[in-house]
Amino acid sequence: MSHARTEDVVALPLAAVTPRLRVRSAEVARAITEQIQTEVTPYAGPESGRRHQLIARAVDEAIEQFFRALTGKTSNAMLDDLFRRMGYGEGRESQDLTAMYAALRIATRAAWEELRTSAVDLGLPAAILGELADRLFELIDHLREEVTLGHELGLRARERDVAASREGLIDALVTGVPLETLRAKATATGWPLPAAVVVLTASATGTVAWPDTDELEGTALLSLDREPGLAITAVGDADTVAQRLRLSGPAVRVARSWQVAPSEVPAARRWATRALELVESGVIPRAPVIDCAEHLTQLWLHSEPSLRRHLAQELLQPLFDESPNSREILSQTLLVWLETRGSAPAIAGVLGVHPQTVRYRWKRINELLGDVLQDPERALQLTMVLKASVPLWTTGNQDDFRLSTEGEAQ
Numbered sequence: 001m002s003h004a005r006t007e008d009v010v011a012l013p014l015a016a017v018t019p020r021l022r023v024r025s026a027e028v029a030r031a032i033t034e035q036i037q038t039e040v041t042p043y044a045g046p047e048s049g050r051r052h053q054l055i056a057r058a059v060d061e062a063i064e065q066f067f068r069a070l071t072g073k074t075s076n077a078m079l080d081d082l083f084r085r086m087g088y089g090e091g092r093e094s095q096d097l098t099a100m101y102a103a104l105r106i107a108t109r110a111a112w113e114e115l116r117t118s119a120v121d122l123g124l125p126a127a128i129l130g131e132l133a134d135r136l137f138e139l140i141d142h143l144r145e146e147v148t149l150g151h152e153l154g155l156r157a158r159e160r161d162v163a164a165s166r167e168g169l170i171d172a173l174v175t176g177v178p179l180e181t182l183r184a185k186a187t188a189t190g191w192p193l194p195a196a197v198v199v200l201t202a203s204a205t206g207t208v209a210w211p212d213t214d215e216l217e218g219t220a221l222l223s224l225d226r227e228p229g230l231a232i233t234a235v236g237d238a239d240t241v242a243q244r245l246r247l248s249g250p251a252v253r254v255a256r257s258w259q260v261a262p263s264e265v266p267a268a269r270r271w272a273t274r275a276l277e278l279v280e281s282g283v284i285p286r287a288p289v290i291d292c293a294e295h296l297t298q299l300w301l302h303s304e305p306s307l308r309r310h311l312a313q314e315l316l317q318p319l320f321d322e323s324p325n326s327r328e329i330l331s332q333t334l335l336v337w338l339e340t341r342g343s344a345p346a347i348a349g350v351l352g353v354h355p356q357t358v359r360y361r362w363k364r365i366n367e368l369l370g371d372v373l374q375d376p377e378r379a380l381q382l383t384m385v386l387k388a389s390v391p392l393w394t395t396g397n398q399d400d401f402r403l404s405t406e407g408e409a410q
Contacts (some may be wrong), residue, residue, distance in 0.1 A: 084150035091154020198238035199268035208249035282395030301388035
C-alpha cells in the first residue's frame with residue numbers, strides 16, 4: 001500500500017481517506033466475530049451455526065455503517081433494527097445484557113486497534129485519528145442504546161407472556177383440568193407445580209396495595225382482581241403469602257385452605273370463599289387470617305345453604321312461630337342439650353343462667369318439639385341444623401324466618 005504524505009492527508013476530508021481505511025474491513029470483521037465467540041461463553045458455537053451467522057452479520061453491518069457515516073451517509077435503519085432485535089431476544093429469554101455488552105466492548109477494542117494501526121500506516125495526523133475515534137465511540141454508544149431498548153421491550157413482552165401463562169394456569173387449576181395439562185401449563189410459567197398447595201382467598205374494602213408475583217419471589221400464583229382475590233401457593237409459603245395479603249390494606253381479610261392436591265384447588269377455593277362469607281355473616285369469628293382447618297364443621301354445615309334452610313323449615317317450624325327473643329334463647333338451650341345431654345344445672349353453667357330458667361325453657365321446648373326429640377335420626381338432624389343456624393340467628397340474620405313467612409303466605 002502506498003502512503004500519502006502527511007500534509008496531503010491533513011487536507012483530505014474523512015470521506016477521502018475512507019477507502020484506504022476499509023481495505024481490511026472483511027478480515028477485521030471475521031477476527032472480531034471469532035474473538036467474540038471465543039471470549040464470550042454464551043455466544044460460543046460453530047461457524048455453521050445460527051449464532052455465528054447472527055454475530056457475523058451484526059459485525060459486518062456495524063463496520064459498514066461506520067464507513068457510511070464517514071462519507072456523510074445517513075444512519076442505517078436496518079442496523080438499528082438488528083441490534084434492537086438482538087437485545088429483544090435476550091430480554092425474551094430473561095437474560096441480562098452482560099454477554100451483549102462484553103461483545104460490544106470486544107468489538108470496540110478490536111476496531112479501535114485496527115484504526116490506530118491504519119492511521120500509522122497511512123500517516124494520519126492526531127486530529128483525524130481523534131475524529132475517527134469520536135465516530136467509532138458514537139456508533140458503539142448508539143448500538144448499545146438500541147440493544148438496551150430492545151432488551152427492555154423483550155423483558156416487557158416476557159412479563160406479559162409469563163403473566164398470561166400464569167393466569168392460564170390459575171384458570172386451569174380453578175376449573176379442575178387433568179394433572180398432565182396442569183404440569184404442562186406450569187412449565188410455561190416458570191412456577192413448578194407442587195405436589196400439594198394451599199389456596200387463599202382475600203376480600204378487601206378501601207385502599208389496597210396488593211403484592212405482585214415478583215414481590216413474593218415467585219412463591220405464589222396471584223389473581224387478586226378476582227372476587228374474592230385468589231392466591232395459590234406451595235404449602236411452605238402459605239403463611240408468608242397470607243400475611244403479605246393481610247398487610248395489603250387495613251380492611252383486608254384472608255382465608256386459607258388446608259393443603260390439597262392441585263386437582264382439589266376448585267374445592268379448596270370454594271371452602272376459602274365460603275369461610276370469608278361465614279365471617280361476614282357472623283358464623284365464624286372475625287380474625288385477620290381465617291384458617292379453614294379450624295372451622296371444618298361450619299364449612300361442612302354451610303356447604304349447601306338452601307339445604308340447611310329447607311331442614312330448618314322442616315324441623316324447626318314450631319320454633320319459628322315464637323317471638324325472636326324466645327326463639328333465640330330456646331334454640332341456644334336446645335343446642336347445648338343436644339350437644340351435651342347434660343342436666344339442667346350443667347346446661348345452666350354453659351349458658352350462664354339459673355337452672356330453674358333452663359327447666360322452664362326445657363318445658364317449652366318439649367311442648368314445641370317433643371316428638372322430634374324422641375326420634376334419634378331427627379334429633380341428629382336437629383343438632384346439625386341448629387349448630388349451623390344458631391350463629392346466624394344470634395347475629396340478627398332473619399332470612400330463615402322471612403322465608404318461612406313468605407312460604408306460608410304463598
